[in-house]
Amino acid sequence: MLDEFPADEHRFAAILHPNIWYGHGRSEVHRLLARHVRAGLVLVPPEFGWRATLIASDYLIGDHGSVTTYGAVLGIPTLLGSFPAREVAPGSLVDVVGSRAPRLAEHEPIGPRLAAAERAAASFTDLSGRLTSRPGEAAGAVRRVCYELLELPEPEEEPPVPPDDLSGLPAPAACLPTASRARTEVEPGGGLRVVRHPVDLPRSTADGALVVAAEHPGRSLREAADVLVLTTGDWGEHVHDWLRDALDARPGSLLAAAVQGDACLVRTRSGRTARISPRVPGAGRPMCFAAAVHGWLAAGRSIDELGPETSVNGVRVQLS
Template sequence: MRSAVALYRLLDVLPVFAGDGRISPSFTLVPGSEFSADALAAVDGSGARIVPWEQALTTSYSLVLVASPKGDLRLLHGHRVLLPHGAGFSKTIRGEGSPGSASGLDPKYLLPGGATGAAEEEEEGGWATVHALAHPHQVDRLRAASPRDGEQARVVGDPTLERLLASHSLRDRYRAALGTGARQLVAIASTWGPESLLRRRPGLPAELAAVLPHDTHQLALVVHPNERARIGDFELREHLAPALDAGMALVGAHEQWAATLIAADALITDHGSAALYYAAVADRPVLGACDGGDELIAGTPMARLLGSVPRLGPAGEIHRQLTAYRPGAGRDAARAAFAEQGHALDRMKELLYRLLGLPAPSAPVEPRTLPAAAPTTRTPAAFDVFVDRDGDRVRVDRVPAHAGPPGHHLAVEHGAAGERSVRSAGLLYRRALAAGPGPLDTAWTAGGWSAHALGRYPGCRAAAAVLPCGTGVLRVRGDDRLFAVRIEPVAEDGRVVRADPAAALSAVHSWVAKREDPPASFHCLLGHRAFRVLVSPATEAEQDRTF
């Protein structure tokens, strides 16, 4: 391995040896990569055995699996099987190898003499015993680079795709881990290098956070491991702070990215391989954010995909562009990248055990499903709220505060937002604290806290307590009455969708801010869903409820 992404590809292959005590896997780091530090950390975290490179060079192995053709791999002793990582050989890396050659198919790395190797060297073939490829078209492209290597190629499919296909039924679990709920999950995928999404459009995540309402949409960002290694997770999070503060999830580089693709309802992408994996699993909307520049190779599966899906212009156009997506484009491109779907590990098992000279275990190979790991996310606690009233229907769009233009009012969660936001709030609300009671417990009543909040924050128009049952007890400045606000769930395709009570409080605020009495019943529109809201005078019991 040379990088973390190469390691992850190798780990996806290892289930072919599961349960076989005759096989003893170990890993070594091929020197020469700027991303090697993250690779070592990743393999150390997996608990695998690491063999120093110098020791690996003096040892004879039955089988050598590699996921990148770069480095002095011909010095390793044993049958060498090259498993290219990524999908489709769609990218050329500027300033590396032979100009214009696809990364993974570059003669500089495949042939003994490199790109300028002698004809006799090319006839002898390269250093790899077998190239395990994902599609017959890739064999043709390899044959064009090296006829002898093309003869040594075998189409086995893509082991990483097998994990995504096997995990599709876990979609609800992945969405629960992300905290998506009934919202639309929009994933953003960025590869690495100067033409990547994060280099070409670094502000796009924050721009999307400013136009996608919190109650209807969630953002999740998938970043290539090489880009994370280049600047480190700390600096990456600092660069992304505006979008992360608005609630965007930054998902993990190993396994979590693939689970996020399964969970997503739409993908915004550059020319990285993640888009082809996404398209192979389900035919959902894909938008191109940038064109790949001189890194994208014409005629490849990724070029076909980007050429057939809508192109995202300004972030504000996302709703229209998602609507413009037409099914079929993604699937066609994925079929050009991945063959043997559903059978890749079986094909890999046949190939590897034949090279080992061992009878293969009779049990079928099962791809390992992806874990449902929860990324660390920041939940917004202050919102610019946009309200549009039309009779008994009130549309509410809550956007994280200061992400875009100011809304009709600022709604802030006390106890979660900073003091500056709290002092600026038009609507201030508080939820029950999660901590358990201490030896001398105290708790606010709904009526007591709302009165305290209006007394302490003179700029606040209304304050509300969100009780554990979901009822909001709302107090309006200058009015002795307290209102009980309840938002009812919506039945949808055999499921129940529940809205945040704070969204209903913002809807009621549109009346009380104008000194108007709210109706006893109205509909709060969050995206395409209409939730019935009931408003009544708060009972003494509701006012005295502690939280």
């Protein structure tokens, strides 16, 4: 998924079963998925945020787990990446979802299957009434049974239900690849469109200019970067020294850049510097701005030809 879809147009989140977290341990889960997180994957923690993530989703790819069933009940177009039917109770709600949601074959492109998921979602309308016969009473009913099995008196107070907030979910800006291949196109109206795909993935097929954050752990990617981008820290006036040194260390680079809030400061090999910022604060993606300027320069144009104002992926930006 991360390789197939443009990084700036889609967002992907993984909701893992709690047993994965507790069976492998947090450190191992983060180690196994580190490159995917650097490629833009949102790794949802097991305690909080999974409900909000599910509600916000436009599509769901799941298995025979409960989250997949909840998503189908919500009417989310659902694809099944795995569904071991022999492990599912016949006639259960999970079994019904398995009989209606389309399957994904291994390594099959996902984009063409989304329409099938949307068509199948129309058949999920009757599932909400079958999810539970006691809507809103699950916590109390389960607790009552547990205390009966333990042969203990049930407490008189209401069962505690912790709030489900967004703790542990990363900020939106952190959900973008730190190393990507970027292709820049000049649109008919003069604006720029940047299409980025992450390069951290094992089977990455991305092409275009290599745009890498200076904090990326991959030394080979940093050294080969067409555009190296400083994305952390407030360097003040020292940022100009960093930009100059980054270009000196990479004779093949046309550009170096540094993120400053929601803006981007760029320096060309000729020493020309410019600041690109969105007209609406928070609307843009600074690494995209750097990629756009690189694409413009690679086409044989100068920064001055961009003018004081243009657009990047539909976001109006100003140059100063």
